Amino acid sequence: MKQGNIGVTSENIFPVIKKFLYSDHDIFLRELVSNAVDATQKLKTLSSVGEFKGELGELNVSVRLDKEAKTLTISDRGVGMTAEEIDKYINQIAFSGAEEFLDKYKDDANAIIGHFGLGFYSSFMVSKKVEIYSQSYKEGSKAVKWSCEGNPDYTMEETTKADRGTDIVLYIDDENVAFLEESKITELLNKYCKFLPVPIAFGKKKEWKDGKEQETAEDNIVNNVEPAWVKKPADLTDEDYNKFYRELYPYGEEPLFHIHLNVDYPFNLTGILYFPKVKNNIELQRNKIQLYCNQVFVTDSVEGIVPEFLTLLHGVIDSPDIPLNVSRSYLQSDGNVKKISSHITKKVADRLQEIFKAERTEFENKWDSLKIFINYGMLTDEKFYERAVKFNLFKNTDGKYFTAEEYKTLVESNQTDKDGNLIYLYTNDAEQQFSYIEAAKAKGYGVLVMDGQLDVHLASMLEQKNEKSRYVRVDSDTIDNIILKENAATVELTANEQNALSSIFKAELPEDKENSYWVSFAALDAESMPVMITQQEFMRRMKEMAATQGGMMSFYGQMPNSYNLVVNTNHALIKRLLENTENSIGEKVNPINQQIAALKQMVETINEANKDKKDDEIAETDKELIKSNNDKVAALEKDKEALYKEFAKGEDMVRQLVDLALLANNMLKGEALSKFVKRSTSFI
Ligand code: ADP
Ligand code: MG
Helix, strand or coil, X not given: XXXXXXXXXXXXXXXXXXXXXXXHCCHHHHHHHHHHHHHHHHHHHHHHCXXXXXXXXXXXXXXXXXXXXXXXXXXXXXXXXXXXXXXXXXXXXXXXXXXXXXXXXXXXXXXXXXXXXXXXXXXXXXXXXXXXXXXXXXXXXXXXXXXXXXXXXXXXXXXXXXXXXXXXXXXXCHHHHHHHCHHHHHHHHHHHCCCCCCCEEEEEEEEEECCEEEEEEEEEECCCCCCHHHCCHHHCCHHHHHHHHHHHCCCCCCCCEEXXXXXXXXXXXXXXXXXXXXXXXXXXXXXXXXXXXCCEEEECCCECCECHHHHHCEEEEECCCCCCCCCHHHHHHCHHHHHHHHHHHHHHHHHHHHHHHHCHHHHXXXXXXXXXXXXXXXXXXXXXXXXXXXXXXEEECXXXXXXXXHHHHHHCCCCECCCCCEEEEEECCCCCCHHHHHHXXXXXXXXXXXXXXXXXHHHHHHHHHCCCEEEEXXXXXXXXXXXXXXXXXXXXXXXXXXXXXXXXXXXXXXXXXXXEEEEEEECCCCCCCCEEEEECHHHHHHHHHHHHHCHHHHHHHCCCEEXXXXXXXXXHXXXXXXXXXXXXXXXXXXXXXHHHHHHHHHHHHHHHHCCCCCHHHCCHHHHHHHHHHHHHXXXXXXXXXXXXXXXXXXXXXXXXXHHHHHHHCCCCCHHHXXXXXXXXXXXX
């Protein structure tokens, strides 16, 4: 019997294992089973090249629980280890510069774990004692028993073993009795070992017999040794891909497309990615990609490993170049991982481009479910943006789809304004903005449907990337002003007339904390609406972005919605309203206007006389006169306002026009709506 001291050059690796790996000690089973699988694969290789000439026999790895002995045993019939090999691979945890490294990073558990592939030694996270029984495949070698109780001392002695291969026996410690439960081990095998390439047997298959569940003689194999991603794409049908998807996500909805990844240079990577139907809440969709290393599950939280938008995809990525037992921060800074990440982005874009080219109709059919994913990629990944502009689609209000280039060609000639800006009109609610869309169509303009979660952000980005292009919601101005082809027709109303209409309409607008209005004038066609409500693109978009973004943008979020009530000065009704105003309150208003004009005139004359004087050179009497005149003007304005208000109240037409404008925007609700209906009936 040999006694020795495990060759950690630094003090002792065990406290590190116990202490730092405590939170994730589930992985011990993954490590031991994958070692057993490695040993089995090695033997198969040796056999295939003729270095091992014996019978391979059944090569299953088996996991056994013994509740009474409180042991968990992992056995394989692989290459096994000779005493020398145990000494070399188990006893000498020989890492160059281990001491130095441990010292440098003694406060960073992840770095330590990352540096030492703890593999076999992770068994001590859950065991008070671990034994190895091993018999090498090599002819004439003797079976060895190794035993260690979680300290740097071990024993090694000759033993007898019936069979080739290795048994690892864990004596589970008292704090970890949970690992003696069948259900727990089943759960871990399912998580980490589901797709290992060698059959893993855990217990016996069960069957319902005579009203209860009974064990059969057949081994219960927990894994699928040949998952779809290791097969050749040519050997797989769409149905196979969908079947594999269900294997991964038993409750998932059928995916839209898949990509079979198969790279062997400059790194190895296989996998299948699926495009799910992305629901409106993208947060819920994350963390579905599973990362494997040679069919061993590593993690399903891949942020930092793949670009953020790709975390919306589902499926598996398998790469032996992604180190297995290292920390996340290590993974994120790993050069290989970065290369892998940009490669996947490229592949995803290529595949989408390919589907778009070959099966455009199908691509269009699925676009609505695909859109948010692609938009997200364009917004967050420059490289992806460059590729995606070629297949990113725009949908118009007739349900037709266009690429950016196609759409530009279509609308360029008609939708370029006098300053050379190409104006893209869009709606985010075709029903609510119906009348504006109709007005735009009447002009021969196209209207895009941009009602997705990321559309305002995308619009801003597209404006930045494409000079002289602007995205404007169809209700953000009158149709003539939205795409200004020549200077707008001038409004031929006097200041007093504008003032009158402004006061009259203001009196009837539903001003409140959330909504504010201002009145403006436009000389539109006589056939256009007499009054309409528009909402300026910039402010509205800022508010919308604030809703999804917060931070700096939340300033905009707190501002009221500001609307513009546009009065069409060429419309017969507006002309009539002005006449009515004159007829009913002209007698009272006109003298006030004259008084105001006179007072203002006087102020102006005084100012003119004093224009070259400094403030202290101006006579006190002049100053007083200006102040009193201004006060008088303010008081008169108030009187006038009151007159207009009174008039507006008695003139049903004003309220009716305001309500019609609100109604066109779906902004007329509740009591105001029912009053409108009553009023309208009385008109009939
Ligand atoms: P790694 O698997 O990363 O090499 P481990 O600590 O898991 O690190 O294993 C150390 C070494 O011990 C392995 O490389 C292998 O040579 C040997 N080994 C571990 N388990 C077995 C086994 N079941 N059969 C044969 N050799 C094994
Ligand atoms: Mg290992």
